[in-house]
Amino acid sequence: AQRVTQPEKLLSVFKGAPVELKCNYSYSGSPELFWYVQYSRQRLQLLLRHISRESIKGFTADLNKGETSFHLKKPFAQEEDSAMYYCALSGQGAQKLVFGQGTRLTINP
Amino acid sequence: SAVISQKPSRDICQRGTSLTIQCQVDSQVTMMFWYRQQPGQSLTLIATANQGSEATYESGFVIDKFPISRPNLTFSTLTVSNMSPEDSSIYLCSVHLAGVVYNEQFFGPGTRLTVL
Numbered sequence: 637a638q639r640v641t642q643p644e645k646l647l648s649v650f651k652g653a654p655v656e657l658k659c660n661y662s663y664s665g666s667p668e669l670f671w672y673v674q675y676s677r678q679r680l681q682l683l684l685r686h687i688s689r690e691s692i693k694g695f696t697a698d699l700n701k702g703e704t705s706f707h708l709k710k711p712f713a714q715e716e717d718s719a720m721y722y723c724a725l726s727g728q729g730a731q732k733l734v735f736g737q738g739t740r741l742t743i744n745p
Numbered sequence: 746s747a748v749i750s751q752k753p754s755r756d757i758c759q760r761g762t763s764l765t766i767q768c769q770v771d772s773q774v775t776m777m778f779w780y781r782q783q784p785g786q787s788l789t790l791i792a793t794a795n796q797g798s799e800a801t802y803e804s805g806f807v808i809d810k811f812p813i814s815r816p817n818l819t820f821s822t823l824t825v826s827n828m829s830p831e832d833s834s835i836y837l838c839s840v841h842l843a844g845v846v847y848n849e850q851f852f853g854p855g856t857r858l859t860v861l
Contacts, residue, residue, distance in 0.1 A: 731793075
């Protein structure tokens with residue numbers, strides 16, 4: 637079965653501190669992993685995907701198949717990073733997404 | 746990218762009634778998806794709507810409760826039938842677009858439904 641787990645519902649850090657949002661997944665094949673973000677009063681949008689290996693808004697995420705993890709990291713948090721973050725998975729070649737519970741990130745000034 | 750609109754943006758309904766949510770996309774797409782986000786919960790896929798065929802429902806969701814229409818490549822509706830307070834959720838539609846390098850899924854703004 638496909639499953640995505642985000643163990644932290646809430647995460648609060650100070651501006652300038654490092655941030656790590658955890659995501660673990662369960663999938664029998666080769667998944668595609670994504671991080672979606674929802675800023676206040678905005679719609680859900682894609683932040684980054686593992687296959688692109690990009691850094692978006694200073695965020696990176698590395699797929700660790702051994703640990704079945706896809707943690708989202710940023711070395712220096714900014715106040716505008718405050719948002720709801722969802723880790724999501726799709727099966728290879730599939731289009732539908734399975735989402736984690738989400739982590740609400742708050743960056744304190 | 747895709748611009749997706751949903752109507753209504755929110756509604757308060759009485760139990761036992763039905764509500765139809767509309768989803769309009771600014772480009773032609775093969776597959777549209779309907780998700781539900783219950784209070785404090787994650788997004789859960791209800792069904793996949795393909796134009797010209799019956800929607801495919803996920804486990805735990807049935808057509809009688811959530812009938813879906815997909816009359817053309819830019820539009821879909823989701824009906825929440827015989828509503829109960831447990832149906833209070835945000836309902837989102839999304840589309841999958843093929844990009845030059847990567848594919849991407851875009852989401853609508855959601856419809857916030859409260860059932861009394």
